[in-house]
Amino acid sequence: MDNLLASLALGAGTALALSNVLYCFLGVMAGTFIGVLPGIGPLAAISMLLPITFYLEPAAAIIMLAGVYYGAEYGGSITSILLNLPGTTSSAVTCLDGYPLSQQGRASMALFMTAMASFLGSTVGILAMILFSPLLARFALDFGPWEYFSVMLLGLICAAVIASGSAIKGLMMVALGLLLGTVGTDVNSGTLRYTFGMYELFDGIDLIVLAMGLFGIAEVFFVLRHPADPKAGVARVSLREMLPHRSEMRRSPAPVLRGSILGSLVGALPGTGQTVAAYLSYALEKLVSRRPEKFGSGAIEGIMAPESANNAAAQTAFIPTLVLGIPGSATMALILGALMIHGISPGSALMNENSELFWGLIMSFWVGNVLLLVLNVPLIRIWVAMLGIRREILHVAIVCFICVGVYTVNHSPLDILFVLAFGIVGYAFKLAGFQPAPLLVGFILGPMMEEQLRRAMLLSGGDLGRFIERPISATVLAIALALTLLLMGRQLVALRSRKTNG
């Protein structure tokens, strides 16, 4: 215990050094800004900032890059709530209840509560890092391809659960997302799949192109069909307007706690990340809620749980990277690269050999999250003012931002065409009652699932029985099966009650 306190004191000394606070501030500010912008994600931003960090001290460099990473999570939810345009993939789930709240004129409350949920989620994630880093690292080491595949399958079932309305439609969207995820070069055999001879598809469909089309452009079409009152959705922004109703306040702590714990656990597993954490926590809240029918129409639990989960996961994602040297995502791989550029080897020795940097980074997360909270609450007024802009002007700006933002990712004008095409498809989905969110989950998890499945089959010599022989995998599969049965049961009850009511 004394050891831990001494390490925390050492870390606080590093994190609170004036220059590190300044770099942390720059990082979180850039992260928020990047999260708000469609197209440019934390991955692109960190790659652009990487050369700058060569001239900085290692601690300052990593603190700044980490600030961009978790700052983007805060920023990503802003446009999800205000414009139904997810800034990051993990904030796509926030659109489901955040945007309806904005349409009800409660955008400032949604943004304030999101900032609070993000801060609390991050705090739980940081605490988990401090207390359970070695334990979580060992737990993550027990995960083989069987366990990863099972967790991802559970993620897909959860994605179907989050879709309101028909479960079949939700599952169809998941399957379509999985299929779209197989487009491109097969990693194992190098075979080109479903590229139809277009070299732009050799690397697969870009996630940003898909998300911007399905959510952003589709929303522009939808608003053109249903023009809203120019003043609708614009709320006065005083502290009172930002506060939720008493009943909403009562319903918030439990989802935040559940989301934070779930996010901390999922984030610590390499390869799963914030998106899976956000979707799992949303599905969990919908399952345990006494009023699941309210989800999708502005339920406070629908923004609190995923936001706390993705921010908790953003913090614990550093555990496998720093403690095991296994980056869970491409962004984490870049941060790992930055560490190595500065001559620091990640792994279990990092905690002892570079304890100043390790604990300094953890304590800087807290500094960064306090800075984000202090920054974001006053900014709510400015973000909400965006809704006061005439719809025509706002939508023209959205279309142009999406076009240029999408182009800057791969430097391909064809991506702009794809984004418009996905916009049309997304609009058709919306009209026909298909929700795009499960498609996005399927698309993200598909390639990872296939890779883990192939690895599992290779290691077990094609024996599927391994999935139920291994305890963690068997437990996760049992939960997935129970969820599927619950989903089907709900569907049957709904069909019967519809029949009874004529």
Add this chain to the structure above:
Amino acid sequence: MKNLSVGGLVVPVTMLSFTLAYWWQAYGLSFEARLFPLALSLALLTLMAGNLVQFLRHRDSRQQPEKTSRHIARRRALVVALPVLLLLAWSQLGGFVFVWLAVLALQWALGERRPISLAALPLGSAVALYLLFSTLLHARVPMGLLGVLVN
């Protein structure tokens, strides 16, 4: 079948053609590369069949989709068509001239007629995007006409 809404079938039919295109492409792939996608397309076909059954069973209770006015349909078509047309000249125009023209054309198509808005917003958007993407984020956006004019 008198109340059968054709609109509700558009998405499943599109999905079906997409899945069939997948099957057709899968013939040329190795067993290892086609196994996962084929299993997925089979699952999707099964779900589509389930959706079709559900659709046909509840066709009578389905609401008829509201008719879109010709005016709104034209606006929606223009929001797609104008950027696509300008996109054909993306390399020649460059990213920022593209934005300037696209904003101007889209504003006009969406019914904006105030001269100040038509003049200020396109220029403001192009300048803001230039400062943001080129100056601040050092993202590569083709300069096109602007590059020729500056040089």
